[in-house]
Amino acid sequence: MRRRNVLPGLPLSLGVTLFYVGLIVVLPLVALVFKAASLGPADYWQIVSSPRAVASYRVTVLSALGATIFNLFFGLSLAWVITRYRFPGRRIVDAVVDLPFALPTAVAGIALTALFANNGWFGSVLESWGIKVAYTPLGIMIAMCFTSLPFIVRTVQPVLEDLDPALEEAAQSLGGSDWTIFRKVILPLLTPALLAGVSLSFARCLGEFGAIIFIAGNQPMSTEITALLIFIRLEEYDYQAAAAIASVLLLTAFFMLGITNWLQARALRYTVKG
Amino acid sequence: MSTLPTRKKPPRVGDNPIFRRTLIGIVLVLVAFVIVAPLIIIGVEAFSKGWVVYRDTIIHPDTLHAIGLTVLAALIAVPVNTAFGIAAAWAITKFDFWGKRFLLVVIEIPFSVSPIVAGVAYLFVYGLQGLFGPLLDAYDIKILFAVPGIIIASMFVTAPFVARELIPLMQAQGRDLEEAATSLGASGFRTFLSVTLPNVKWALLYGVILCNARVMGEFGAVSVVSGNIRGQTNTLPLHIELLYHDYQAAGAFASASILATIAVFTIIAKVLLERQGAGRVRKTANPAEKIA
Numbered sequence: 001m002r003r004r005n006v007l008p009g010l011p012l013s014l015g016v017t018l019f020y021v022g023l024i025v026v027l028p029l030v031a032l033v034f035k036a037a038s039l040g041p042a043d044y045w046q047i048v049s050s051p052r053a054v055a056s057y058r059v060t061v062l063s064a065l066g067a068t069i070f071n072l073f074f075g076l077s078l079a080w081v082i083t084r085y086r087f088p089g090r091r092i093v094d095a096v097v098d099l100p101f102a103l104p105t106a107v108a109g110i111a112l113t114a115l116f117a118n119n120g121w122f123g124s125v126l127e128s129w130g131i132k133v134a135y136t137p138l139g140i141m142i143a144m145c146f147t148s149l150p151f152i153v154r155t156v157q158p159v160l161e162d163l164d165p166a167l168e169e170a171a172q173s174l175g176g177s178d179w180t181i182f183r184k185v186i187l188p189l190l191t192p193a194l195l196a197g198v199s200l201s202f203a204r205c206l207g208e209f210g211a212i213i214f215i216a217g218n219q220p221m222s223t224e225i226t227a228l229l230i231f232i233r234l235e236e237y238d239y240q241a242a243a244a245i246a247s248v249l250l251l252t253a254f255f256m257l258g259i260t261n262w263l264q265a266r267a268l269r270y271t272v273k274g
Numbered sequence: 275m276s277t278l279p280t281r282k283k284p285p286r287v288g289d290n291p292i293f294r295r296t297l298i299g300i301v302l303v304l305v306a307f308v309i310v311a312p313l314i315i316i317g318v319e320a321f322s323k324g325w326v327v328y329r330d331t332i333i334h335p336d337t338l339h340a341i342g343l344t345v346l347a348a349l350i351a352v353p354v355n356t357a358f359g360i361a362a363a364w365a366i367t368k369f370d371f372w373g374k375r376f377l378l379v380v381i382e383i384p385f386s387v388s389p390i391v392a393g394v395a396y397l398f399v400y401g402l403q404g405l406f407g408p409l410l411d412a413y414d415i416k417i418l419f420a421v422p423g424i425i426i427a428s429m430f431v432t433a434p435f436v437a438r439e440l441i442p443l444m445q446a447q448g449r450d451l452e453e454a455a456t457s458l459g460a461s462g463f464r465t466f467l468s469v470t471l472p473n474v475k476w477a478l479l480y481g482v483i484l485c486n487a488r489v490m491g492e493f494g495a496v497s498v499v500s501g502n503i504r505g506q507t508n509t510l511p512l513h514i515e516l517l518y519h520d521y522q523a524a525g526a527f528a529s530a531s532i533l534a535t536i537a538v539f540t541i542i543a544k545v546l547l548e549r550q551g552a553g554r555v556r557k558t559a560n561p562a563e564k565i566a
Contacts, residue, residue: 108313207388
């Protein structure tokens, strides 16, 4: 049933929206794609498949995977502790989870570098165990962990809060152990939200720049992330190479956006919500 | 907020005391190491050379200029994105039109795109080898490597913040009140100001605060388009990088402490606004789904 809409303001509000989105969001991205496309397939392929570019994809993707897997466990535990337990300081923990979103990435970058440098609070201890963090891929992973942690916590938390206790009680009355109930009842309900959080977190890791460049060491072929390689190509005035590699990152972002939207749609399909 | 039942509940999954304490312990230690320690070290490093060095860094003309530029970017980008967010939310939640879901996805694009990619993309619009580059050059208008570029890049990165808070809430509130106001003869702006705005004011403020924090802290996109000219096109995050690479760590951390303080206040404001109900609708549903 569709009623006639009596509200005013569609032309103005939609006009402003389309104009702004077109000018600020769409136009630059289209310009980037055109610039990359103007290279021609052979040149484009040569740039995006150069050994240095491939090495940068490798370190970016592997570090993002490592960071996301760590955050999957840490984020789930954090969301679980915040929603299911009552303890002193719970609200503070709940609030600080957003710090990685609120703290500028450059600030996070120098802070993490100071902590994990070989004379830093954590770095000196880890060094004595033979683990080097700053200026290695491990440093990249830690920076990524920091900046993307809130995604998983904040996507899982509302689902955990809304979980129907009756489901657990039913499973308990049937004699299931806690671990079995978690695995067979709770985890399947959390999975769509977890996956959505994982894809958001992974996408953020792939594009992260500010937090990483301070701690990464930035050595070509080993600790140079793709975002930095783009930046370096720009500083060399090699705009075509910058456009080509940036287009790879942009396509990856669109791919991740598609996956996230699909996962979120699925997540809602399986939750009982009006 | 759920109301707590008065009768004693049976233990739920994971309520085993040993498991519970262990998990809380592990999580608290990790939170302290991963999230709190970086915040503390900023303060420690900022004052590592004493109060005088801290003060001298902050009142140094370059730092003051960077602060001024950061505030200027926020003063322009935040109101513009707020106006955009309100317009987008009004169009999307009060009307039905073809392509609405697609528009929602496009609005959220800046969240998924790397800031570096955003910066590069702007080079190909306003740079010399970009779409408008030759035209701008002919009229001697400088956008890139100048203040306008910094502001536009900040606008890209933070475009979705206000819209994202308003859309799910206004969607949930429906159109009945606005329709009643209009049928009683109120104009569109009057309807928005007297009917819609009071219902969404906390969510609006929430979006504005998050948008502001992000504008002030944006690094990647701004560092591509700014040209990093000391005392001219350096925002506070860029100034931090410059000092850091200049081996003035204490100065870098002193400047960082300003942004860290803003971040802490942002979080406090966020918690206070969440008590007013802001941010809650978004948490429970994906706007794109609700509208479909």
